[in-house]
Amino acid sequence: MTFDPNLAAIRFGSGRSPLFDLPREADALLAELDTGQLYDVTGFGDTRPSMAEFQAAAKVARAARGTDALDAEEAAFREVRVAANTFYYGAVRSGLARHVGAEFGFAARLETFWADHFTVIARNVAQRHMVSTFVQDAIRPHIHGSFSQMLKAVATHPMMLIYLEQTRSVGPESIQGKRLKCGLNENLAREMLELHTLGVGGPYSQTDVTELAELLTGLTYRAKDGFYYNPRLAEPGAETVLGVTYDEADGIANILTAMDDLASHPQTAEHIARKIAAEFVADEPDPDLIDAMKEAFVATDGDLPTVYGTMLDHPAAWAPKLQKVKSPLRFITSSMRALGVTGDAVAQADGRKTRELILGPLRVMGQPWEKPNGPDGWPDESAAWVSAQGMAGRISWAMSAPRVLTDGQLPDPRVFVETALGGLASQDVIFAASAAEARPDGVGLVLASPAFQRS
Amino acid sequence: MDRRQFMTRVAALGCSAAASPLVTPVALASAPWDTRLVVVILRGAMDGLDVFRPHGDPDFARLRKTLGQDSLDLTGFYGLHPALEPLLPLWHAGEFGAANAVSTPYRDKRSHFDGQDILEAGKPGLTGAENDGWLNRMMQSISGITGQTAFAIGRDQQLILTGAAPAARWSPEAALDLSPQAQSLLELVYSNDPLFATASAQAIEIAKSVEMAAEDDAADADMMMADPMMSGVRANAEHVQLAEFAAARLRDETRIASFSINGWDTHLRQEGGLKTALGRLSDTILTLRTGLGPVWEKTAVLCLTEFGRTAHENGTRGTDHGTGGAMIYAGGALNGGHVLGEWPGLAEADLYNRRDLMPTRDVRAYPAWVMHDVLGINRTTIELSIFPGLEMGRNPGIVG
Numbered sequence: 001m002t003f004d005p006n007l008a009a010i011r012f013g014s015g016r017s018p019l020f021d022l023p024r025e026a027d028a029l030l031a032e033l034d035t036g037q038l039y040d041v042t043g044f045g046d047t048r049p050s051m052a053e054f055q056a057a058a059k060v061a062r063a064a065r066g067t068d069a070l071d072a073e074e075a076a077f078r079e080v081r082v083a084a085n086t087f088y089y090g091a092v093r094s095g096l097a098r099h100v101g102a103e104f105g106f107a108a109r110l111e112t113f114w115a116d117h118f119t120v121i122a123r124n125v126a127q128r129h130m131v132s133t134f135v136q137d138a139i140r141p142h143i144h145g146s147f148s149q150m151l152k153a154v155a156t157h158p159m160m161l162i163y164l165e166q167t168r169s170v171g172p173e174s175i176q177g178k179r180l181k182c183g184l185n186e187n188l189a190r191e192m193l194e195l196h197t198l199g200v201g202g203p204y205s206q207t208d209v210t211e212l213a214e215l216l217t218g219l220t221y222r223a224k225d226g227f228y229y230n231p232r233l234a235e236p237g238a239e240t241v242l243g244v245t246y247d248e249a250d251g252i253a254n255i256l257t258a259m260d261d262l263a264s265h266p267q268t269a270e271h272i273a274r275k276i277a278a279e280f281v282a283d284e285p286d287p288d289l290i291d292a293m294k295e296a297f298v299a300t301d302g303d304l305p306t307v308y309g310t311m312l313d314h315p316a317a318w319a320p321k322l323q324k325v326k327s328p329l330r331f332i333t334s335s336m337r338a339l340g341v342t343g344d345a346v347a348q349a350d351g352r353k354t355r356e357l358i359l360g361p362l363r364v365m366g367q368p369w370e371k372p373n374g375p376d377g378w379p380d381e382s383a384a385w386v387s388a389q390g391m392a393g394r395i396s397w398a399m400s401a402p403r404v405l406t407d408g409q410l411p412d413p414r415v416f417v418e419t420a421l422g423g424l425a426s427q428d429v430i431f432a433a434s435a436a437e438a439r440p441d442g443v444g445l446v447l448a449s450p451a452f453q454r455s
Numbered sequence: 456m457d458r459r460q461f462m463t464r465v466a467a468l469g470c471s472a473a474a475s476p477l478v479t480p481v482a483l484a485s486a487p488w489d490t491r492l493v494v495v496i497l498r499g500a501m502d503g504l505d506v507f508r509p510h511g512d513p514d515f516a517r518l519r520k521t522l523g524q525d526s527l528d529l530t531g532f533y534g535l536h537p538a539l540e541p542l543l544p545l546w547h548a549g550e551f552g553a554a555n556a557v558s559t560p561y562r563d564k565r566s567h568f569d570g571q572d573i574l575e576a577g578k579p580g581l582t583g584a585e586n587d588g589w590l591n592r593m594m595q596s597i598s599g600i601t602g603q604t605a606f607a608i609g610r611d612q613q614l615i616l617t618g619a620a621p622a623a624r625w626s627p628e629a630a631l632d633l634s635p636q637a638q639s640l641l642e643l644v645y646s647n648d649p650l651f652a653t654a655s656a657q658a659i660e661i662a663k664s665v666e667m668a669a670e671d672d673a674a675d676a677d678m679m680m681a682d683p684m685m686s687g688v689r690a691n692a693e694h695v696q697l698a699e700f701a702a703a704r705l706r707d708e709t710r711i712a713s714f715s716i717n718g719w720d721t722h723l724r725q726e727g728g729l730k731t732a733l734g735r736l737s738d739t740i741l742t743l744r745t746g747l748g749p750v751w752e753k754t755a756v757l758c759l760t761e762f763g764r765t766a767h768e769n770g771t772r773g774t775d776h777g778t779g780g781a782m783i784y785a786g787g788a789l790n791g792g793h794v795l796g797e798w799p800g801l802a803e804a805d806l807y808n809r810r811d812l813m814p815t816r817d818v819r820a821y822p823a824w825v826m827h828d829v830l831g832i833n834r835t836t837i838e839l840s841i842f843p844g845l846e847m848g849r850n851p852g853i854v855g
Contacts, residue, residue: 027836
């Protein structure tokens with residue numbers, strides 16, 4: 001089992017497209033990591049309205065209730081809401097266009113994977129448009145770097161600090177803690193161990209969680225600075241995490257050292273290797289594949305392209321059997337690619353199409369945009385996506401969306417079987433595409449088929 | 456099958472969708488019992504101490520500096536969170552109560568996700584590959600279960616109903632409109648992939664039944680909103696739609712429904728967050744009660760959460776992950792108007808790890824006794840296969 005261009009496009013990329021050639025070798029996929037970013041959005045610091053501006057406008061509008069200024073302030077707040085919403089819709093389209101408009105989409109797949117590994121969820125409407133800025137700042141620049149760089153970028157990003165409540169955590173014996181009688185919030189420390197690095201089965205205890213929480217105090221955010229280290233929140237004294245003692249005297253440096261240590265822990269290497277392999281290859285990846293990726297991680301201190309390259313060079317990655325089911329996002333983006341939709345067409349879609357072809361269907365299929373249930377993100381297991389409701393969503397979308405996406409110029413279903421599936425089309429699918437009584441049904445049957453839903 | 460054979464079969468069916476195996480209506484065999492069981496998972500760890508508040512405990516006020524204000528007195532010892540005031544009439548009617556100081560067997564790591572997996576798996580610990588839930592194992596122990604007997608409702612995957620017994624899953628916003636020809640071809644395309652074949656068959660079947668029921672439901676929804684007890688309920692909110700959908704299914708042949716209410720992870724400013732979450736819970740229970748009409752008398756609603764929260768209020772006017780908590784229950788089939796369970800006390804030495812409410816009973820004992828007393832499932836089956844490792848102990852009297 002070796003490199004196969006069709007599997008490479010489907011299993012590791014965002015799917016086949018008549019607009020692009022198939023990747024010819026693993027290096028072509030890896031080279032995509034260095035070609036620069038498609039469809040950027042602005043970062044946290046440059047996005048307007050900022051969270052603070054949104055909140056301020058809301059507060060002014062609330063305060064104006066019962067006064068003559070009410071209409072003017074409500075109109076001003078409405079303008080801010082519209083601007084935030086416009087940005088949010090644009091970010092949704094950019095997120096999909098990165099998959100649809102890429103040559104292969106391996107980089108886009110990795111961005112989506114890492115954004116899910118380090119899930120951030122908006123906690124209120126002022127934050128809703130800002131989740132994509134977290135991905136832009138902390139995930140996208142680091143998919144071809146080291147794991148520790150990404151971890152540090154994530155754990156110092158305002159959106160992560162806000163989402164996992166690090167901004168609310170105060171060392172009980174710190175200057176502020178004693179003055180305000182407030183205390184620790186363990187949320188970020190816990191998820192850093194349980195989800196981001198070691199994994200839930202990892203060798204840590206409640207004491208490690210608490211000590212790490214004490215160590216992380218001081219990491220915070222404020223509107224005028226963005227990320228900010230505030231020594232007045234930092235718990236005094238050394239902290240011991242997984243047997244390593246971090247001195248308080250170093251300030252933020254020891255926090256970053258602790259993150260480096262967690263990032264290079266062998267249990268982290270195992271956890272990350274398994275998770276990447278499970279994303280791309282199989283729910284239960286070949287143990288030998290995991291071992292090889294883990295060793296590459298350990299040997300290079302978490303150099304991610306080496307880990308990806310090890311996966312792509314491993315025979316188990318090229319097993320012909322399609323062992324994964326595409327997530328709803330992958331289903332929609334790979335369908336768009338198969339239909340020959342361009343990245344620019346996705347990026348320029350209007351609000352109504354964004355709602356009706358993307359946001360609504362993702363929700364019905366079980367993957368509402370940027371809204372998983374919690375910090376553990378979307379399910380890893382393929383079967384989780386194949387529910388009655390999820391299939392209703394997929395089948396309806398397959399039958400109705402392609403007409404709109406192609407402006408009524410649907411491909412001939414008999415040709416589309418090959419465009420969408422290459423050599424993976426079964427006799428049943430070839431037959432169904434030709435037997436359908438209408439073009440939309442024929443195209444829909446190809447997209448709804450297991451050969452297209454799986455990878 | 457070649458094209459000719461296929462077309463012959465389609466012709467023989469007369470393009471009748473109803474005759475296709477994909478959309479054969481489920482056998483209308485009546486379920487083997489009449490009681491309705493609704494399990495609501497409160498995801499995020501509800502602070503039981505702030506819902507059924509032990510004001511009679513001398514340490515409560517010391518632990519909760521700002522929380523626990525404006526309680527509605529229930530028993531002299533316990534007061535109710537004011538956001539549940541709409542449920543007070545149910546308390547007095549014996550249709551709403553709680554079991555306090557309960558927990559799953561999960562201890563110490565206090566992870567939401569592991570906690571929820573253990574709660575839904577119903578087992579003493581995790582194996583890392585949880586693939587069936589206790590509601591599903593309960594169904595496996597009973598004969599006569601159909602594809603419509605149990606419904607997991609909403610967008611989230613629910614381990615509690617996952618397993619070998621058939622259970623449907625649906626969110627009220629899904630729909631499916633296919634021509635008979637497209638349906639037949641879909642069936643062909645899925646014929647060699649059991650995972651997709653099963654889910655798609657269910658999708659088509661449920662979409663049809665929902666469509667048929669849609670007109671009735673529209674009329675019912677109007678009637679429900681006219682009910683005076685529903686005056687505070689937000690009609691279009693997602694949780695209300697879930698509860699309405701559940702009630703419509705349960706009035707029909709469905710006997711088990713499960714869904715989730717999120718928003719209980721109140722690390723920060725619990726006063727506001729818990730009020731919102733309890734508002735959803737109260738809306739949900741009232742919507743079920745009104746939607747079920749006379750069937751409410753035969754209904755048991757159990758609201759379970761993965762663990763409780765710290766006995767101490769934290770530094771951000773919230774509470775952190777803890778151990779012992781409360782289970783809320785409602786329904787005419789249960790013995791409400793009580794806070795069940797042995798109270799462990801809140802003195803520092805009485806707390807678990809000097810931090811959390813000490814669990815005095817395995818929370819699984821309550822659904823176990825409901826199964827035993829209402830559904831007639833024997834104790835051995837419950838203790839060996841539905842809730843392995845559970846010692847059911849004496850009857851807590853949750854069933855009237």
